[in-house]
Amino acid sequence: MKIEACQSAFTGVGVGPGDPGLITIRAADRILHADVVSYICSAPGRSQARDIAGGLLEEAPGHQEELPFVVPMNDDRTPANRIYDLAASDIQQRIDAGKRVVFLCEGDPLFFGSFAYLLIRLVHNRCEVVPGISSMHAASAALQRPLTLLDESFAVASGRHDLGQIVQTLDAHDSVVIMKAGRSRPRIIEALERAGRTEEAVYLEYIGRDNQRVETDVSRLPVEAGPYFSLFLVMRAGRAVK
Ligand SMILES: C[S@@+](CC[C@H](N)C(=O)[O-])C[C@H]1O[C@@H](n2cnc3c(N)ncnc32)[C@H](O)[C@@H]1O
Structure with missing residues (x-):
């Protein structure tokens, strides 16, 4: 298979949701041929994207500089x-020195991805974005259930939305993905109850990782914060797939 050579100085690379087998061929090519591999950490040494791409980095033919950045994850955007x-x-600085820099992004780079904040600052360079498989697609694949069909409506909500917004989205759409469940899990559980959709919801965490968890009976979930890498899928019960 022939992969078009990289012409860009800065490439955002989606590495998928967790299973390295879901890294695309183009993403692997860009990672293997980079001079500098950059990524975000939630704490020193803790990067989901770096973990997913770790095996590939070991196979890289030449020396690669790793450039991690610890980004504080809180509601105040100023430190970030x-x-x-x-x-x-x-x-x-690396681009100006003629280096090819890749930025590893968990899932897809431009779907709730922090990569957007770097792209906007570096867009005057020659940039490329290699799309990745997002967690919501990995979730529907793990459940072997379609996200949407025919005339069904589909929406993406976020755990950062307030209770009313989440209920409104659940009322208005057939299929809903609720990203960033983590700390907001109690609010999402309440929203599902208010919208009468608890039985239609499935909760998934660490999709594609060894510690993947799928909870099809959401009423059994403790009403407390869960891990950051978690989401809910809500789909109409009894829809016919023919
Ligand atoms: C900053 S967003 C990044 C989304 C990512 N760019 C994508 O395409 O899926 C992080 C949120 O994505 C979801 N997420 C990402 N990876 C996940 C995984 N492996 N399992 C469950 N949820 C995941 C969670 O809701 C998490 O809070």
């Missing part, structure tokens, strides 16, 4: 924006 400024400047 400072890190993105710093990261953009560090990456720009």
